Amino acid sequence: MTANTSDRTHPTLILGVLSLAGLAYAMLSSSVVPALPTMQHALHTNETGITWLLTAYLLAASVGTAILGRLGDMYGKERLLLLTLVILAAGTLLAAVSSSLAVIIVARFIQGASGGIFPLAFGIVRDEFPREKVAGSIGLLSAILGAGSGVGIVLSGVIVVHLNYHWLFWIPLVLTLLAAAATWRFVPESPIRVPGRINWFAAALMTTGISTVLLAISEATAWGWGSVKTLGLIAVGIVVSLVWIAVELRSRNPLIDMAMMRIRGVWTTNLAAFLLGAGMYASFIVFPQFAQLPKSTGFGFGASVVVSGLYLLPSTIGMMILGTYAGRISARFGSRAALLAGTAFTTAAFALLTVAHSHPYDLLLAAGLLGVGIGLAFAALGNLIVQAVSNKQTGVASGMNTVMRTLGGALGGQLSATLIAAHTAHGFPTVTGFTDTFLMATGFLVVSLLAGLLVPKRGADWSAQDAGHPEAAVDSAVAAEGVR
Secondary structure, three states: OOHHHHHHOOHHHHHHHHHHHHHHHHHHHHOHHHHHHHHHHHOOOOHHHHOHHHHHHHHHHHHHHHHHHHHHHHHOHHHHHHHHHHHHHHHHHHHHHOOOHHHHHHHHHHHHOOOOHHHHHHHHHHHHOOHHHHHHHHHHHHHHHHHHHHHHHHHHHHHHHHOOOOHHHHHHHHHHHHHHHHHHHHOOOOOOOOOOOOOHHHHHHHHHHHHHHHHHHHHHHHHOOOOHHHHHHHHHHHHHHHHHHHHHHHOOOOOOOHHHHOEHHHHHHHHHHHHHHHHHOOHHHHHHHHHHOOHHHOOOOOOOHHHHHHOOHHHHHHHHHHHHOHHHHHHHHOHHHHHHHHHHHHHHHHHHHHHOOOOHHHHHHHHHHHHHHHHHHHHHHHHHHHHHOOOOOHHHHHHHHHHHHHHHHHHHHHHHHHHHHOOEEOOEEOHHHHHHHHHHHHHHHHHHHHHHOOOOOOOOOHHHHOOOOHHHHHHHHHHHHOEO
16 A cells, blocks of 8 residues: 555544445345335235336345446445446435335336445455555445344334334435535545446346346245246346356356456355355344234244344344454454354354243244354355455456355245245244254354355465565465456
8 A cells, every 4th residue: 555545544534434435335234124014005916016126226235246346346435436426326226215115116226236245345354455444444344234134123113103204215325424424525536447348239148147046046936946937037047047157157247357356265154154054044034923923822922023133133243243353353353254153153143043942032042143153154255255356356246246245145035925825823923944944044044154155275375474565465365366
């Protein structure tokens, strides 16, 4: 880092700005979940229609995240972050002022397309911060991705009960506008650029392939996992994705560098991210639903919408604490060890729920374990990806890792919904569906733990080990590791 760069960089202030941007986006990703029944009634629609508020967001996020990360690597991360926040603000304002289901679905799609906030933020941290601050800063931002989702669910019940669903968008809109203004004022533009141009044909293929698979997964509960629609869309999505990969391999200007994706430190971390997402994302939906079920079911706690959200509070607190200390943990033990420990804690949380869920403290204890686990694992995933690639690939590599987490979360969430819907009595889910969900999550996480063992070992993270020559250390590490 040059003296000129140091003079214009204020890491604590920039980290605060990036954290605010990430918090706004993460809250929007989850805050509508507890409010779906209320919004369904207010918008005069059915369950199929209202779930598109989640589906539209998911589809846009799965594609926009990687593309914006790539554009940031090419044209400047600060510039793209500011543009992304403006897009997010536009989508959020549209949702806040609308009372039409179709318009809010469009607004949610626009919001989801802003998923590049996190990979862009990771890139800014790596380009601008002193090496000793990189691991901790990326860890905190990674934790905000999970903790912000928890905050969205906790606040959602309070907002819906005391205000109305429009405020689910007004509050994040204020945060987004503040983050945009602060980004323009305080975040410097990185001088690091990747020459080239966007391969729009590859972008179209990637968008079609991933979106088709995600659409099939999102609708699988309604259509049936074995239906012609579901299997047909999955098959089409896989074929288009294979064509996309073939095009990328032959392109002089690939959208996603497949050589990068084959680096052992990249593909193993992406695999772990997919499995971790499949195992843990269901908790944000299942925990409040479990707590809200009436005591007459024999296992529900009869909690209100507001109180049910509080069952995720230990998880949110745990994520933030572990994210804050991620740098120290990474420097002391390495990010691979943090990933394994985090996955183990998360596995323990769902294993506990599989055998013990009859008292509120079972859910609270599991949420605490989950917070520790996700805080460690999310921070580790962000750092492992950054360590595995050169600084010219930070945005796109981080974006693809987030996409893999999103794909896994979509799969796990829909499998959970299917298991719960398959076991009902007297109009309510039975405990069997929840037990099966907890067992399924435990299985995904055990496999994620095994995948974590494949991540290459390092004696210490480059952020602490190679403080004097960070870029050279990363590039040499990537070259030595090679494509495996």
